[in-house]
Amino acid sequence: xxxxxxxxxxxxxxxxxxxxxxxxxxxxxxxxxxxxxxxxxxxxxxxxxxxxxxxxxxxxxxxxxxxxxxxxxxxxxxxxxxxxxxxxxxxxxxxxxxxxxxxxxxxxxxxxxxxxxxxxxxxxxxxxxxxxxxxxxxxxxxxxxxxxxxxxxxxxxxxxxxxxxxxxxxxxxxxxxxxxxxxxxxxxxxxxxxxxxxxxxxxxxxxxxxxxxxxxxxxxxxxxxxxxxxxxxxxxxxxxxxxxxxxxxxxxxxxxxxxxxxxxxxxxxxxxxxxxxxxxxxxxxxxxxxxxxxxxxxxxxxxxxxxxxxxxxxxxxxxxxxxxxxxxxxxxxxxxxxxxxxxxxxxxxxxxxxxxxxxxxxxxxxxxxxxxxxxxxxxxxxxxxxxxxxxxxxxxxxxxxxxxxxxxxxxx
Amino acid sequence: xxxxxxxxxxxxxxxxxxxxxxxxxxxxxxxxxxxxxxxxxxxxxxxxxxxxxxxxxxxxxxxxxxxxxxxxxxxxxxxxxxxxxxxxxxxxxxxxxxxxxxxxxxxxxxxxxxxxxxxxxxxxxxxxxxxxxxxxxxxxxxxxxxxxxxxxxxxxxxxxxxxxxxxxxxxxxxxxxxxxxxxxxxxxxxxxxxxxxxxxxxxxxxxxxxxxxxxxxxxxxxxxxxxxxxxxxxxxxxxxxxxxxxxxxxxxxxxxxxxxxxxxxxxxxxxxxxxxxxxxxxxxxxxxxxxxxxxxx
Numbered sequence: 291x292x293x294x295x296x297x298x299x300x301x302x303x304x305x306x307x308x309x310x311x312x313x314x315x316x317x318x319x320x321x322x323x324x325x326x327x328x329x330x331x332x333x334x335x336x337x338x339x340x341x342x343x344x345x346x347x348x349x350x351x352x353x354x355x356x357x358x359x360x361x362x363x364x365x366x367x368x369x370x371x372x373x374x375x376x377x378x379x380x381x382x383x384x385x386x387x388x389x390x391x392x393x394x395x396x397x398x399x400x401x402x403x404x405x406x407x408x409x410x411x412x413x414x415x416x417x418x419x420x421x422x423x424x425x426x427x428x429x430x431x432x433x434x435x436x437x438x439x440x441x442x443x444x445x446x447x448x449x450x451x452x453x454x455x456x457x458x459x460x461x462x463x464x465x466x467x468x469x470x471x472x473x474x475x476x477x478x479x480x481x482x483x484x485x486x487x488x489x490x491x492x493x494x495x496x497x498x499x500x501x502x503x504x505x506x507x508x509x510x511x512x513x514x515x516x517x518x519x520x521x522x523x524x525x526x527x528x529x530x531x532x533x534x535x536x537x538x539x540x541x542x543x544x545x546x547x548x549x550x551x552x553x554x555x556x557x558x559x560x561x562x563x564x565x566x567x568x569x570x571x572x573x574x575x576x577x578x579x580x581x582x583x584x585x586x587x588x589x590x591x592x593x594x595x596x597x598x599x600x601x602x603x604x605x606x607x608x609x610x611x612x613x614x615x616x617x618x619x620x621x622x623x624x625x626x627x628x629x630x631x632x633x634x635x636x637x638x639x640x641x642x643x644x645x646x647x648x649x650x651x652x653x654x655x656x657x658x659x660x661x662x663x664x665x666x667x668x669x670x671x672x673x674x675x676x677x678x679x680x681x682x683x684x685x686x687x688x689x690x691x692x693x694x695x696x697x698x699x700x701x702x
Numbered sequence: 703x704x705x706x707x708x709x710x711x712x713x714x715x716x717x718x719x720x721x722x723x724x725x726x727x728x729x730x731x732x733x734x735x736x737x738x739x740x741x742x743x744x745x746x747x748x749x750x751x752x753x754x755x756x757x758x759x760x761x762x763x764x765x766x767x768x769x770x771x772x773x774x775x776x777x778x779x780x781x782x783x784x785x786x787x788x789x790x791x792x793x794x795x796x797x798x799x800x801x802x803x804x805x806x807x808x809x810x811x812x813x814x815x816x817x818x819x820x821x822x823x824x825x826x827x828x829x830x831x832x833x834x835x836x837x838x839x840x841x842x843x844x845x846x847x848x849x850x851x852x853x854x855x856x857x858x859x860x861x862x863x864x865x866x867x868x869x870x871x872x873x874x875x876x877x878x879x880x881x882x883x884x885x886x887x888x889x890x891x892x893x894x895x896x897x898x899x900x901x902x903x904x905x906x907x908x909x910x911x912x913x914x915x916x917x918x919x920x921x922x923x924x925x926x927x928x929x930x931x932x933x934x935x936x937x938x939x940x941x942x943x944x945x946x947x948x949x950x951x952x953x954x955x956x957x958x959x960x961x962x963x964x965x966x967x968x969x970x971x972x973x974x975x976x977x978x979x980x981x982x983x984x985x986x987x988x989x990x991x992x993x994x995x996x997x998x999x
Contacts, residue, residue, distance in 0.1 A: 305726070324820075325812070325820065327814055329815075329820040330820050330822065330918075331819050332820075342944075367998075405709050408892055436707055472968050472969050496962065496966045497747065497966075497967045497968065498962065499968040499971075499972075501972060503920040503923055504822050504915055504916065504918045504920040504921075505915060505920060505923065506718060506911065506914060507915075508842075509711055509714060509715075509954070509955050509958040509959075509971055510958065510971070511709070511960060512707055512710050512711055512714070513956075513959075513962035514961065515707075516707045516963075528821075528822075529820075529821070529822045529918055529920065530913075532822045532824075533822065533914050533915040533916060533920075536824075536914065537830075537914070537915065538917060540832065540833050540840075540842045540914070541833060541840055542832075542833065542840060557821055558821070558822075561821065561822050561823060561824050561916055562824070563824055
C-alpha cells in the first residue's frame with residue numbers, strides 16, 4: 291500500500307510545470323486507472339509502468355536521456371483520458387504514451403495517428419492491430435500493445451475448451467456463452483471469439499451482461515445456469531470476476547469459466563477462494579515465481595517501489611514492464627536512426643527484430659514481432675488453470691495456443 | 703425450468719429487496735428528520751463493511767464481537783459527522799447540504815481506497831457459502847440471515863417511531879422544527895441520532911453484502927441502486943422505503959428473467975430500476991407513500 295506509484299513522477303510533477311523542460315528528457319505520457327472501475331488490475335499495471343520507467347532513469351535512461359513522465363489517474367473515464375491526452379499534446383508534445391483502457395485507446399486512435407505519437411496501450415483490443423486499415427474500418431498505425439489481442443486470447447481459451455470437451459468425452463455440441471459488461475473492453479473480442487467458437491463446433495448461447503463493478507450477480511448466475519452453458523468467457527476485470535464466481539458458487543453453477551487476461555490474478559484468486567477452483571485464464575508473460583533469466587531484472591525493477599523485494603508482484607505488473615521495455619528499445623533504435631520521435635519509434639517497433647524479446651527480460655516477455663502491416667505482436671496464448679481447494683492457491687499452465695495469423699482476423 | 707428460474711429470481715429479488723429496503727429506510731430517516739438527502743449513504747455501507755472486515759481479519763476478533771463493535775464505531779462516526787460537518791450547515795440552503803453530502807461521498811471513497819486499497823477482499827467464511835434448499839429453491843444463508851435481521855430492523859424502526867421518546871421527538875422535528883424546539887425537544891440531538899442510526903443500519907447492510915460478494919469500493923454503488931427505491935416509496939415514508947426496496951429488488955430480478963429468456967437486449971437488470979424511477983417521477987412525483995406538499999401561492 292505504501293508503494294510510491296508516483297516515485298519518479300515527483301520529479302515529473304515538478305517538471306510538468308515547465309513544459310519547456312521536456313527538452314531535457316523524453317516526455318512520455320502515462321494514463322492509468324488507479325481508482326476507477328478497473329483499478330484492481332490498473333493499479334499494479336500502472337505501478338509496473340512507473341517502476342520500469344524509474345528504473346530505466348536510474349540506470350542511464352534511454353540513449354543518455356531521462357524519461358519524463360507524469361502518471362494521470364483517469365479513473366477509467368474516457369473524457370478524463372481525452373483531457374489528459376490534450377494536455378500531453380499541448381505546448382510540448384509527448385514522444386510516446388503508455389495508456390490503459392479500450393474505450394479511451396480506441397477513441398484516440400485517429401488522434402495519435404495524426405499527432406504521430408506511438409501509443410502503447412494496456413488494451414489488447416484486436417481493433418488496434420491493423421495499422422493500415424486493410425481489413426478494419428480504420429487503421430491504427432501508431433497503436434501497439436504487448437501480448438495477444440483479446441480476440442486471440444479468447445480464441446486460445448476456446449481452443450483449450452474444445453480440447454477439454456474432447457478429453458472429457460463430451461457428446462454433442464458444447465455450449466459457449468460470452469459474459470461481460472456492455473462496454474468496449476469486454477465487447478472487443480465478442481464477435482471474433484464467437485465466430486471462432488462456432489467454427490470449432492460450439493453452440494453459441496445468448497450473452498449475459500454483468501457489471502464491471504463488483505456486485506451481487508446471483509441473478510446473472512441463475513440465467514447462466516438456466517442457459518446450460520458448458521463454457522463461459524468472462525470479459526470483465528478481476529474485481530468483477532471475484533463477485534461473479536462467488537455468486538455463481540452459491541447457486542451451484544457448474545459451467546467452466548474462461549477469464550480474459552485481466553480477469554484474474556494471484557490476489558484475485560486468493561480473494562475468490564474455492565469459487566475460483568478450476569478457473570482457466572490467459573497469462574501474457576512469466577509469473578513472479580517462474581525460474582527464468584529475465585525475472586532477475588523484473589525483481590530489480592520491483593525494488594523501485596518495494597525496496598525490501600518482499601512483495602510478490604502480479605502478472606499484470608510484469609506485462610507492464612514488458613510494455614515499457616519494448617518502448618525503450620524502440621526509442622534506442624530510433625535514437626540511432628536519427629532521433630527519438632514518434633515516426634522513428636514506430637518504424638523501430640515494426641522493423642527492430644523478429645521474435646523480439648527485450649534484453650534482460652528473456653523468458654519473461656513472449657517473443658513478439660510487429661510489422662508495418664500487422665501489429666499483432668504475439669499470437670501465442672498461455673492458458674493457465676487455478677487450483678484453490680483447501681485454502682492453497684495454485685496456478686499451472688495447462689495449454690499453449692498458437693493462433694494462426696489469418697489475414698481476415700487482422701483488426702478484428 | 704423457466705418457471706423455476708422465475709421463482710428463484712423472484713425469491714432472490716425479495717431477499718435483496720429487503721436489504722434495499724433497510725438502506726432506503728436510512729435515507730428516509732435522515733430526510734424525515736433533517737430534510738437532507740444523503741448522497742453519501744452508499745459510503746456508509748462501505749465504511750461499515752471495511753471496519754467489520756478489518757476487525758475480523760487484521761484484529762482477529764470473532765465475528766460476533768466485531769459486528770457489534772462495528773455498530774458502536776458507526777454510531778460514533780454518524781454523530782461525529784453530524785456534529786463536525788453538518789451541524790454548522792443548519793440554516794443553509796438545502797442544496798448546499800446536498801452538495802456537501804456528495805463531496806463527503808467522494809472523500810470517503812478516496813479515504814477507503816487509500817486505507818484498504820482497490821482490491822476486493824473476502825470476509826472469512828461466517829455462514830456456509832453454499833445455498834440451502836427451501837421448497838426447491840436455493841437461498842444463501844447470509845441472505846437468509848439478512849432477511850431475518852432486516853425484518854427485525856423494520857419492526858424496530860416501527861416501534862421506535864411509535865413508542866420511543868426519541869422516535870416521537872424525531873417525528874415532531876420532522877413535522878416542524880421550530881415548534882418541536884419550543885416544546886423542549888433538542889433538535890441537535892434528533893439530528894445526531896438520525897445520522898447515528900442511519901450509519902449503523904447502513905453498516906449492517908454493508909457487512910451482509912460484503913460477506914456475499916467481498917468488500918470493495920463498489921459496495922458504495924448500493925447507495926445509488928437504493929435511490930430508485932426511495933423515490934418509488936416516497937422520500938419521507940418509512941413504509942414506502944420498505945415497499946420501494948422490495949419493488950426494486952423484485953423488479954431488477956424479473957428484468958433479468960425477461961431479458962435472459964425473451965428479449966436478450968442485455969443490461970436490463972441494471973437499468974430497469976431507473977426506468978421505473980423516471981416513470982414514477984412523471985406520474986407520482988412524491989412516490990407511492992410520500993407526503994404531497996401543498997404550497998400556497
